[in-house]
Amino acid sequence: MKQHRRRLPLLSLALVVAACTGAADAAPRIASLVPGTATGTWTVQVTGKEARKPETLAFQVDGRPLAAEVQGAVEGDTVRLRLVDVPAGARRLTVGLRGKEDKPLAAVGFGPAASPFAGWTVYHVMVEMFADGNPGNNGEITGWKHPNYAGGDLQGLLAHAPHLQDLGVDAVWLSPIFAAKTSHGYDVLNYYRIGDAVAVPGDPQASLELFRRLVQDLHGRGIKVVLDLPLNHAGAAYDRKAGDPGGLDPRATAARQEAEKLWESWGSGYRYWDFGHAPTRRFLKDAALYWLRDEGVDGLRLDYVRGVPHDFWAELYKEVKQVRPDAWLVGEAWTDAAGEEANATDIATWFDRVDGGLQFDSLFDFPLQMTLTSVFARGNPATDLEEWLQRCEAMYGPDALPARFLDNHDMARFLSWTQETDRLVAAVGFLASLSGPAVLFYGTETGLSHGGPKAGFTDAGRIPMPWDRLDQPLLGRLREILRLRREHPALAHGGRLPLLADRETLVMAKVVKEETVLVGVNLGAAPRKVDLDLAGLLPAGAAPRSLLGEAPAVLDGGRLTWTLPPRGTWMLSFSHLPKTGERE
Ligand SMILES: [Ca+2]
Ligand SMILES: [Ca+2]
Structure with a gap:
């Protein structure tokens, strides 16, 4: 049975149509921004049809209106302006239209990023595909198993921890490692138990001790640990005794949302937590807090955040930061094969504040992933890249620290779109020069690829890590890029x-x-x-x-x-x- 984890929600079609009509030519772009020779002045060039009427443009720095003097004549679609009285320490310039200043069309963060997560390079591991350190647990997958299943487990991760250190990453994001029936692990059966298939079969305590050794080993190498924690749903056979240590008796429902109904139509067999039931919310927050507070985990990758109400994420964020202010919370809000505009519009709602509080530190930047692929692998204009950096910066708002990446377990790998390794290296080099967490999917460093490219969801990029034939020259090139990112804070923290x-x-x-x-x-x-x-x-x-x-x-x-x-x-x-x- 086909058992994918998510699919294009049917409502996306309307969004795609909307995205293709009008939005693309609606945005001006900052063509260049440089400090002037006089203190507090900046020279900005704006391009786009709005630039033909510069009097309609409105500039703001950190949310405050700023006067702009037109310099010389408008040339085609480009106008040069001088910004004056820009305060020292200013961080962010937005361009919008007069009367609509609250909805800026382009933005540039020209001040340094303050967040401690800005410099993180995160290595994303699909555990089942990564490294088989114990063939003795490979028989423990009792549900759906990926055809490429490679027996990956925590023992394998521990054995290959030097590889991560050598590559020079700051954190590792592990796909779900909890008790589950499938090989991907998104059908969790107990949030408090490490899965038999990734650890020691039949011995939860030994499995937990193995996990602790792994965390300690990675920490010793300067690598933080981010766990993938699916909270929207769990496996239908969730363990209601050992998996509910607080006795909160959480409630689950059948599929209610479009995406959930689609997964069920493929026989996923999930149960969907009831976020209208207070004890269920407590139960889910406790599970998240346990790993961060009691087991030294440094962050959570939160699956399918679109299925969960905004106020739950704000509650979780607040409680997490009370015990672990240094923990990174990154959410996955993906509208699948819908275009950049639809994805960015949705992601912006998860960057919004709820009752004054954040919901996440980061959201994965799917619009930029699409643009990086189309520009670096497929030959679309580089102007698209600059435009989407500025559009997303404007839409996500000043609190946002998007996590940038080239591909992940749910999509075609970058190298399925192009055969040219130089294009991959160029894309990683650019990714590494952006402020904010940069996420590299395992195998990128050895040029892992698969057959034909495909837009939207595919699990074809889940391929065993070829440990016996790593591409050493490519590995060396990416190691050099990550070294530069660490040694030159201008890259990962600098204003742009x-x-x-x-x-x-x-x-x-x-x-x-x-x-x-x-x-x-x-x-x-x-x-x-x-x-x-x-x-x-x-x-x-x-x-x-x-x-x-x-x-x-x-x-x-x-x-x-x-x-x-x-x-x-x-x-x-x-x-x-x-x-x-x-x-x-
Ligand atoms: Ca194994
Ligand atoms: Ca839901």
């Missing part, structure tokens, strides 16, 4: 200044007090020479240094000429302090 975007090229600056890193993407087949006026950004005497590959650069009187080799992401570091008083 768009500098240039066209068909095949994107250039941005990432800025912290100590350093500016220019990130240049060239997806063309030929070298690309770019000329940039960085007089207000870089102090006199700043000298460029190539970080990632050799891309020749000459800086002369504030003008940078940078030659980007083909098919890659390149980085230049300027270690001189930027001028004081303009940014921090």
Whole structure:
């Protein structure tokens, strides 16, 4: 029986149609943003049809209106403006239309990211496919088993922990490791028991001790542990004794939402927790708190958040932060094969505050995943990438710290869309240069791929990790990128200044007090020479240094000429302090 975990909700079609009509040409984009040479001034270029009438544009910095003076004539769809009296320490510029300032159309976070999670590189493991450290538990899958099932377990993870450390990740996200019937584990039978198939069969205590050893080992390597905890639903045969230590007698219902009904039509056999029943909510929050508070887990990846009411997530967030303020809560809100607009609109509702409180630290950035794939793997214009970075920043709001990724267990792998490893490396390089958690699906570092590409849900990317034939050159290239991300805080924490975007090229600056890193993407087949006026950004005497590959650069009187080799992401570091008083 086909037993996938989720599917395109039928209502998405209307959203796709809506997304394709009108929204795409509705948004202006910040073509470039650089500090002026005078304190508190910035020069911004806006492009898009709205730019033809610059008097209709409204600029805000950190939610406060800001005057903008048009500089020179409008050229085509682009206008240059000067922003004045930008306060020191300002963080975020939004562009909207006059009278609709509360719904900005584009935004750029040009101040550094404050969140401790901004620099995390998270390695996403599908446990069943990763490493089989104990063939003796492979017979414990009693329900649906993925045809690629590789016997993966915690013993295998423990044995391969050095691989994660060597790659240089900060955290590992494990697919569900709890008692379950299926190999994927999203049908949890007991939130408090590690599954026999991933640990020690028939011995819950030994399994828990194995998990504790794994956590201790990973922590010793500087790697945090994020558990995948499905709270919307559980397996139909949930253990109502050992799985309910508080005696809360949680209530479950049959499928009620469209997606849930679809899973049931495939025979998923889940039960759906009743969020209208207070003891059930207590039961679910207790399960989450147990792993974070009592077992040293550092974060939770929360499955299918769209099935659960907003106020539950806000309650859980508040209680988690009271005991573990350092724990990362990341939610999955995915409208599957619907377009970027539909996904971003929905994700924004999970970034909203509920009674003043957050629901999550991060949501997975599905719109950007789609755009990264279409631009880096499929040859769509690089302007799409700049546009979606700004659209999502505007829609998600100032509290948002989206988690960026290229692919996951529910979708076609990046390398199913292109055969070119250079395109994958370029995409990872760009991903690593964005502030906010960056998530790498296991196997990316060895170029894992599968057959034909497919939009929306597919489980074809769940492939055993080929431990006996790792792609060492590719591994080395990704290790180098992650090293740069760790060693240069401008990449993972820096404010972002768009500098240039066209068909095949994107250039941005990432800025912290100590350093500016220019990130240049060239997806063309030929070298690309770019000329940039960085007089207000870089102090006199700043000298460029190539970080990632050799891309020749000459800086002369504030003008940078940078030659980007083909098919890659390149980085230049300027270690001189930027001028004081303009940014921090
Ligand atoms: Ca095994
Ligand atoms: Ca539900």
